[in-house]
Amino acid sequence: MRWIRRNLVVIAGLLTLAYMIVPNIVVMVFSFNKPNGRFNYAWQRFSLDAWKDPCGVADLCGSLTLSLQIAAWATLGATVLGTMIAFALVRYRFRARGAINSLIFLPMAMPEVVMAASLLTLFLNMGAELGFWTVLIAHIMFCLSFVVTAVKARVMSMDPRLEEAARDLYAGPAQTFVRVTLPIAAPGIAAGALLAFALSFDDFIITNFNAGSTVTFPMFVWGSAQRGTPVQINVIGTAMFVIAVLVVVAGQIVTSRRKKAATS
Amino acid sequence: MTDTNTGGDVRLTGISKTYGSFTAVHPLDLTVPQGSFFALLGASGCGKTTTLRMIAGLEEPTTGTVFLGDKDVTDLPPYKRPVNTVFQSYALFPHLDIYENIAFGLRRRGVKSVKKQVGDMLDLVQLGDKAKHKPHQLSGGQQQRVAVARALINHPQVLLLDEPLGALDLKLRRQMQLELKRIQTEVGITFVHVTHDQEEAMTMADQVAVMNGGRVEQLGAPADLYENPRTTFVANFLGTSNLIEAEVVETGGTDLVVTAGGGKLSLPADRCSAAVRTGGKVLVGVRPEKISLAHADDAGKIAEGRNRVTGRIVDSSFIGVSTQYVVNSPAGAELQVYEQNIERDTRLAPGAEVVLHWNPAHTFGLDATQDIDAGVETVEDAS
Amino acid sequence: MTITEAPPAADLPVRKGSTRKRLVPYWLLLPGIIWLVVFFALPMVYQASTSVQTGSLEQGFEVTWHFQTYWDAFREYWPQFVRSLLYAGTATLLCLLLGYPLAYVIAFKAGRWRNLLLVLVIAPFFTSFLIRTLAWKTILADGGPVVDVLNTLHVLDVTSWIGWTEGDRVLATPMAVVCGLTYNFLPFMILPLYTSLERIDGRLHEAARDLYASPTTTFRKVTFPLSMPGVVSGTLLTFIPASGDYVNAELLGSTDTKMVGNVIQSQFLRVLDYPTAAALSFILMAIVLIMVTVYIRRAGTEDLV
Numbered sequence: 001m002r003w004i005r006r007n008l009v010v011i012a013g014l015l016t017l018a019y020m021i022v023p024n025i026v027v028m029v030f031s032f033n034k035p036n037g038r039f040n041y042a043w044q045r046f047s048l049d050a051w052k053d054p055c056g057v058a059d060l061c062g063s064l065t066l067s068l069q070i071a072a073w074a075t076l077g078a079t080v081l082g083t084m085i086a087f088a089l090v091r092y093r094f095r096a097r098g099a100i101n102s103l104i105f106l107p108m109a110m111p112e113v114v115m116a117a118s119l120l121t122l123f124l125n126m127g128a129e130l131g132f133w134t135v136l137i138a139h140i141m142f143c144l145s146f147v148v149t150a151v152k153a154r155v156m157s158m159d160p161r162l163e164e165a166a167r168d169l170y171a172g173p174a175q176t177f178v179r180v181t182l183p184i185a186a187p188g189i190a191a192g193a194l195l196a197f198a199l200s201f202d203d204f205i206i207t208n209f210n211a212g213s214t215v216t217f218p219m220f221v222w223g224s225a226q227r228g229t230p231v232q233i234n235v236i237g238t239a240m241f242v243i244a245v246l247v248v249v250a251g252q253i254v255t256s257r258r259k260k261a262a263t264s
Numbered sequence: 265m266t267d268t269n270t271g272g273d274v275r276l277t278g279i280s281k282t283y284g285s286f287t288a289v290h291p292l293d294l295t296v297p298q299g300s301f302f303a304l305l306g307a308s309g310c311g312k313t314t315t316l317r318m319i320a321g322l323e324e325p326t327t328g329t330v331f332l333g334d335k336d337v338t339d340l341p342p343y344k345r346p347v348n349t350v351f352q353s354y355a356l357f358p359h360l361d362i363y364e365n366i367a368f369g370l371r372r373r374g375v376k377s378v379k380k381q382v383g384d385m386l387d388l389v390q391l392g393d394k395a396k397h398k399p400h401q402l403s404g405g406q407q408q409r410v411a412v413a414r415a416l417i418n419h420p421q422v423l424l425l426d427e428p429l430g431a432l433d434l435k436l437r438r439q440m441q442l443e444l445k446r447i448q449t450e451v452g453i454t455f456v457h458v459t460h461d462q463e464e465a466m467t468m469a470d471q472v473a474v475m476n477g478g479r480v481e482q483l484g485a486p487a488d489l490y491e492n493p494r495t496t497f498v499a500n501f502l503g504t505s506n507l508i509e510a511e512v513v514e515t516g517g518t519d520l521v522v523t524a525g526g527g528k529l530s531l532p533a534d535r536c537s538a539a540v541r542t543g544g545k546v547l548v549g550v551r552p553e554k555i556s557l558a559h560a561d562d563a564g565k566i567a568e569g570r571n572r573v574t575g576r577i578v579d580s581s582f583i584g585v586s587t588q589y590v591v592n593s594p595a596g597a598e599l600q601v602y603e604q605n606i607e608r609d610t611r612l613a614p615g616a617e618v619v620l621h622w623n624p625a626h627t628f629g630l631d632a633t634q635d636i637d638a639g640v641e642t643v644e645d646a647s
Numbered sequence: 648m649t650i651t652e653a654p655p656a657a658d659l660p661v662r663k664g665s666t667r668k669r670l671v672p673y674w675l676l677l678p679g680i681i682w683l684v685v686f687f688a689l690p691m692v693y694q695a696s697t698s699v700q701t702g703s704l705e706q707g708f709e710v711t712w713h714f715q716t717y718w719d720a721f722r723e724y725w726p727q728f729v730r731s732l733l734y735a736g737t738a739t740l741l742c743l744l745l746g747y748p749l750a751y752v753i754a755f756k757a758g759r760w761r762n763l764l765l766v767l768v769i770a771p772f773f774t775s776f777l778i779r780t781l782a783w784k785t786i787l788a789d790g791g792p793v794v795d796v797l798n799t800l801h802v803l804d805v806t807s808w809i810g811w812t813e814g815d816r817v818l819a820t821p822m823a824v825v826c827g828l829t830y831n832f833l834p835f836m837i838l839p840l841y842t843s844l845e846r847i848d849g850r851l852h853e854a855a856r857d858l859y860a861s862p863t864t865t866f867r868k869v870t871f872p873l874s875m876p877g878v879v880s881g882t883l884l885t886f887i888p889a890s891g892d893y894v895n896a897e898l899l900g901s902t903d904t905k906m907v908g909n910v911i912q913s914q915f916l917r918v919l920d921y922p923t924a925a926a927l928s929f930i931l932m933a934i935v936l937i938m939v940t941v942y943i944r945r946a947g948t949e950d951l952v
Contacts, residue, residue: 009748009751009752009756010752010756012745012748012749013748013749013750013751013752013753013756014749014752015745016745016746016748016749016833016837017749017764017767017768019745019830019833020767020768020771020830020833020834021767021770021771022786023771023779023780023782023783023786023830024770024771024774024779024782026782026785026786027774027778027779027782030782030785041781041784041785041788042785042788081678081679081682082679084675084676084678084679085675085676085679085680087675088671088672088673088675088676091672092671092672092675093672094672094673094676100676100680103680103683103684103687103688104683106687107683107687108884108887109883109887109935109936109939110887110932110935111887111888111890111891111892111908111931111932111935112888112891112892113891113892113893113908113911113912113928113931114891114928114929114931114932114935115687115690117694117911117915117924117925117928118690118691118693118694118925118928119686119687119690120915121690121693121694121697121921121925122686122689122690122693122694124921125693125697137686138686140682140686141682141683141686141687144679144682144683145683148679159353159355161351161352161353161355162355162357162358164322164342164349164351164355165349165351165355165356165357166357166368167321167322167341167342167343168320168321168322168342168343168347168348168349168351168415169343169348169368169369169372169414169415169418170343170344170369170372170373170418171343171368171372172341172343172372175343175372176343179368179372180357183359184357184358184359198772198773201775202772202775202776204776204777204894205891205892205893205894205908208912208916209912209915209916217775218775218776218777221775221777221778221781222777222894225777225781225898229781233778233781234778236778237774237775237778237779238774240773240774240775241770241771241773241774243773244770244773245766245770245773248766248770249766252762252766
């Protein structure tokens with residue numbers, strides 16, 4: 001009993017962790033299910049059918065490819081624009097700083113459905129055709145603020161004397177940027193890009209409003225929740241989870257090896 | 265150092281820097297001769313770093329011109345100036361190892377084979393075995409040496425040092441002071457050194473410019489500045505001075521005679537930087553170590569012709585090589601006296617009545633319109 | 648060696664900083680800010696104008712300054728507004744209660760397990776949140792193990808008495824929706840909490856203990872106040888998206904648990920009554936912005952000190 005009291009915080013923390021992980025385990029287990037009927041909510045029997053044929057459902061893999069494409073372009077756009085803004089905010093003095101700061105903060109302080117609806121009114125008023133481009137525009141818009149925040153944090157902790165030192169040591173503006181600024185800001189930019197990719201890839205609400213008849217992967221899942229959930233959804237979800245965890249673990253191993261090599 | 269070539273002269277003419285309504289550096293002319301070790305000394309915010317940065321090209325002057333030798337470099341960006349800087353807290357590139365940090369400048373100028381030069385440099389600063397380490401794996405002193413090596417490898421005409429020893433502890437700082445002085449003598453290039461540490465400036469530099477409030481207060485060799493301060497700021501900032509407010513009673517001779525606290529004091533007229541007239545005010549200064557202390561009972565034994573001030577000891581502290589006394593006197597409160605610990609008079613304890621006496625030649629005079637405490641607190645900050 | 652005070656600045660030619668250099672920040676800001684103005688700020692203006700239009704899809708809409716739409720929309724859908732704020736508020740509180748211990752454990756107790764735990768917190772993100780939300784349909788299914796356990800412990804009796812569940816069901820009740828919201832936004836609570844907890848110097852705990860504070864007092868007087876920035880940003884990052892969410896209400900709830908997001912979505916995409924949808928969206932935005940501002944003010948001036 002005393003042991004429980006002393007470790008109460010740890011127990012509570014681990015219970016929360018379980019709460020967060022259990023759905024992933026369910027998704028994984030049910031990727032081996034062979035459901036009766038259209039919905040994959042109740043366990044019937046073990047089967048590898050879905051794993052053998054992950055693209056066996058119409059439009060599934062097409063929507064996945066589309067989502068990856070949009071996420072890649074949105075990441076690129078938001079990272080470039082966001083990094084530029086972050087540098088301007090940290091490194092320079094200019095007018096209307098307050099207004100610009102709120103313009104960057106507001107998209108993060110706005111319920112997604114509000115942004116989604118207002119963007120749709122803009123596109124409807126302009127007579128824009130909803131599809132790939134409107135989704136991409138929307139994704140860059142809402143990822144931008146998050147990239148700015150991530151990069152800004154890193155740039156703020158950068159010593160401006162490092163760039164002065166580079167200029168003092170015969171590196172021109174371009175060389176200074178490529179040889180010193182970029183490598184040092186890289187972790188912040190990478191974090192921003194990763195966040196943008198995740199946000200874009202997994203976005204549903206804004207996409208749902210502005211995609212027209214284009215179907216991204218989250219929209220496919222949404223649609224299937226109404227029409228019937230194919231097991232392949234769980235296969236894709238599980239595969240992405242496993243791949244991502246493997247990448248993270250591999251990254252961890254590489255960095256810890258490097259650290260060891262550097263200190264020895 | 266005997267080189268008469270003026271290629272390494274740094275000449276600033278009418279140079280100033282203002283940020284909005286704040287003037288960091290008032291227009292000043294300054295020449296640093298080739299091959300000298302020159303210190304810009306002052307408290308933080310006095311404009312010394314801004315001056316240095318204008319020489320480096322990291323700051324654009326509001327007015328004025330920067331010459332290197334005969335060449336006007338005012339409009340050259342830092343990467344086109346034959347000047348290198350050792351930055352405060354070093355600014356070593358954290359993503360590059362020591363070897364690449366040192367090779368950085370050579371590579372940017374397109375030097376193909378850097379291996380030999382970098383190797384020589386690593387040997388010079390005794391870090392040959394650390395070439396593949398990252399900066400954060402080095403101690404403060406080692407990082408400092410890398411910063412010096414990274415700048416020196418480019419053979420600049422002028423090396424600028426911005427508080428290069430500020431981050432080191434006292435013992436290491438002493439060691440690095442001598443080390444830097446040795447390197448400067450060896451390579452013979454002009455060093456311009458910014459520091460707030462008056463001891464560091466006096467130990468290392470041939471010439472010291474004392475800066476205050478964006479102006480150069482006084483410039484000269486360390487001993488000259490110490491012995492003949494021309495302003496209260498210099499008198500208080502460099503070491504400690506006893507400044508006594510006095511009234512002039514006699515001018516004209518080689519000596520000035522003044523009265524303070526009822527007693528007469530005299531000082532050489534040529535050591536008074538203020539314009540004086542009979543009945544006017546003047547500040548009389550004397551360094552604590554020039555003063556001898558006698559117990560009031562021994563007042564008769566003091567030789568004729570010395571300046572005397574009576575007072576009472578209010579505090580004494582034993583420092584080892586010396587004992588420092590604080591004496592209150594009618595002439596001035598809290599006079600400082602440093603006595604060598606040779607023969608200690610046990611009667612000299614707090615409460616004792618004493619006579620302070622010193623050679624009139626060691627007295628200097630300053631303009632009485634100045635703030636008598638200018639530069640006082642900053643000395644404590646610096647040490 | 649010379650040192651002279653040069654003539655006053657007025658006589659000297661003042662060097663001008665180059666115009667090109669002064670424009671650099673504006674060039675850096677321009678593309679991104681234009682993007683935000685055109686695709687974030689301008690849409691708000693369009694939405695504002697849409698909300699005061701009347702007309703129909705067939706005949707087209709026209710600005711008639713018909714503010715009545717706001718009143719009508721609010722009168723008709725106020726239960727959904729109340730529900731949204733209630734669900735989002737409850738989910739935020741649950742996120743804080745559940746997330747704080749985990750963030751605390753990762754920051755102070757995890758030791759060499761810290762990175763692993765962080766990966767486990769972030770890992771669920773890698774599976775699309777819609778798939779994971781659908782998994783709750785399985786977990787909370789009628790007659791499933793979770794419902795059985797809650798039933799045996801008589802928890803469901805209590806929750807159905809206060810109207811959170813209905814009989815033996817959890818799915819399609821407010822509890823399921825809140826459960827889903829809490830689950831979906833937990834990482835947004837945990838990560839800021841962890842960031843601000845991790846910054847706390849461990850010696851502060853020792854200092855507090857040295858100064859006669861019990862572990863509880865240490866937490867109350869030292870740890871928690873210092874983690875306030877994390878609490879503030881965590882609650883904002885949870886509450887704001889939760890208040891506009893309609894995915895959880897749609898997938899895990901019933902027609903009785905519809906939130907305002909569901910209404911906006913169906914008005915915009917199915918009913919095509921744009922003025923009402925725009926007005927609803929504006930009311931939601933106003934409510935959230937006012938609440939957030941008041942909250943930041945309060946947290947900023949009193950609790951953050």
